Amino acid sequence: MSDRYIDFANSSLGHRLVAAIGLPSPVRLERWQAGRLRPVEGALLIGGGLLAAKVLAFANKLTDAIYSYGPEPLVAPAWIPGHGPKLKAVVFDASQLQHTDQLKQLREFFQPLLKNLDHSAHLVILGRAPESLADPFAASAQRALEGFGRSLAKELRNGGTLQLLYVGDGAEDQLEGALRFFLSPKSAYVSGQVIRLGACATHVQDWTRPLAGRKALVTGAARGIGASIAETLARDGAEILLLDVPQAKADLDALAARLGGRSIALDICAEDAATQLVEQLPDGIDIVVHNAGITRDKTLANMTPEYWDAVLAVNLNAPQVLTKTLLDSGTLHDNGRVVLLASISGIAGNRGQTNYAASKAGLIGLAQAWAPLLGERGISINAVAPGFIETQMTAHIPFALREAGRRMSSLGQGGLPQDVAEAVAWLSQPGSGAVSGQALRVCGQSLLGA
Template identity: 50%
Template sequence: MADRYQQFVNSFVGKQIAPKVGLPQPPFLKRHRPGAPVVAGPVVFGQAPGGLLAGDVGRVLALIGAETWTTEEGDLRAAVTDAGLAPKIWAPGAGGDQRFHGLVFDATGISSPAELAALHAFFQPLARRITGSGRVIVLGTTPELLEGSSRIAQRALEGFTRSFAKEIGAKGATAQLVYVAPGAGDRIESTLRFLLSAKSAFVDGQAIRISAGEKAELNWTEPLKGKVALVTGASRGIGEAIAETLARDGAHVVGLDIEPLAEDLQKVTERIGGSAITFDVTAEDAPKQLAAYLKKEHGGVDIVVHNAGITRDKLLANMKPEVWAQVISVNLEAPERITRELLDAKAINQGGRVIGVASIAGIAGNRGQTNYGASKAGVIGFVDALADEVAAQGITINAVAPGFIETKMTAAIPLGIREAGRRMSSLGQGGLPVDVAETIAWYASPGSGGVNGNTVRVCGQSLIGA
């Protein structure tokens, strides 16, 4: 559904009126277009003393062809030069009107609260030079792996990044924090590519953890070529966008939905060259049937996206037991049972990806959705519970938590509630189904082997549950 308010305040007349009466002006976000470069403009790379990732970041910036600037001579410049870059120098206090699409800062060397001043020294002179739909990435070390002052300082990076994201959101720019475990610097390429690109348009204010994992050489144009992806609830909405995006990246998509939606599902899978199957995921024998089908017809599965979900909203005082049970069964029990059977049957191939779809309702709660909120919080628990187990098998498990996404379902919400849902975020608007799909495609990439156990919100940094 079109966002008429956004269209108006960004029109010629709206631009004259909105500032005078204090109306918010949500920007138009730049999203991915086929053939577009990863990064849409110059990138400044800075580093706190003692940083560990200069060579790894420099290598990625060189591979994506980014015009790279650094803020100093010395060790940082030498490291990125060794990685294949010829960086320009930008000095704090420099004049001119130079603007930057990306600001990347290696904060892994910060080991005390006093050293957090390095964040201010790098970002303060650059804060007004970020372009529309720009990208900010702070790189840190996973706090749980540290002790003492280092752990305190690294945890402080989250508050900084989320706050800065709220300052730059009015121009459609985003800020993210990437915690990199020691020794996992060579696993950051997939994540940096995603976060610097227009594919991450509606991901904002997130903290992502990267651990050691398998390293893959791949074709970044079709990173999923030769892979088989199962997408449940694939007939429409977010599920349809997921199926289309994974197919774009080269996967053969097996779309799954219930029998009443078989015709819609068939249209989707025919359009993308995939396969369609109908199952009731809550049926007692569904996991075994699904595992057997995937092994027989496709030799197993590489990517499993648990997108199927339902809402049955009622105040708890008015909710019947069967309404509670239905939502828990579809949204939570089915993904757990299916994943367990696929693992036990060895139906998920080496390097597999399991991806759940949670919701900010599972993080913040929502009136009239005790069943839905419980189920979606359970999806996050499902990821936490299985992360270590599947990692031992060379598999990852992660989740997305969408916020307000423009679908037929949200179009049916009363106008006042719909407008509130759109505006209560740093980006001041609803997301699109493709925003969720792009995040899932990043998880699904063979290059994301170090991304495990994460739940990333796709919500434009919603103020709900922030």
């Protein structure tokens, strides 16, 4: 469903009217287009501590236009406020900040940039996870980055986003993959997120096809977000298996044919679904995306047992049972990637969705609990929590609620299925074993549960 308000707010009359009466003025976000090669099309500014030098070492693979800024300039042309180009991407390494008085470096670095950001600029702060630091003051300073970053993300205009990446020991060599995502339009609808990177032994070999040689299963792939995930994983080189209910077979077959993949018509709640799936995957699988999901909304007072059971069965029980069977049977290969489609309802709660929110929160808990165990086999498991995404599911929401869902975020609009798909594709990469047990929100920094 198209968002007519964005069209209006970006027309010449609408733009003036919206500004005059102080209404939200969401911009059209820049998104990744087929055929694009460079993550950053424009100037990339790098500054801060030792990790900045690590970023500089591969920055020429992100863009041609690299600048440095700050008291200790790096080996890159200095960016001069008011004279340098508009900035499309910014990386600030704040990992060396250990005391309260050093936090002023955040203000000193970012303040001059804010009026010089290009449309849809992507900003990243690098730090060290507070829980990894022995010194309480250093841990406090690193935790301060979270409050700073989430607030600055809310102040950005013109489609800008900001994330904080806590870089663990040995995770430095996975920074490139993370920045290729977070500095590019692939993360157009992700903002205000805090992600922890750990060490990961596997790496992407070819950035034009980061999933080459990997087999991926996507459930609920016949339409909406699942179809977009299947397309994006195929674009990135994966061999795709698309699964959906038998009733959706025609759409599923058509998409599978278009993507050169294979379709599996199966209800994931069928009693023998796990056995059937293992039989269909004799050569095993590298990536499993549990996207199939349903809503059956009612307030708890009116919730029928059927509504409750259906949602918990599809959204939570099936991903648990299927993943366990794929693991126990050895079907899911070592260094595999599991991605669970959660929801910000599972983080914030939502009126009328006790069943849905319970199922989605359960998925986040599953990722957290399973990650350390699966890590022994190099397998990562993460949740992606979409906010308001423009799909058939959200087209059915009553108008006023739909409008509220769209506007109550820093980016002031709903996301597209492609935005969720890009996040899933990044978490599916060989190097993204650096992230596990985490929930990545794709919600335009929604105010809900923030």
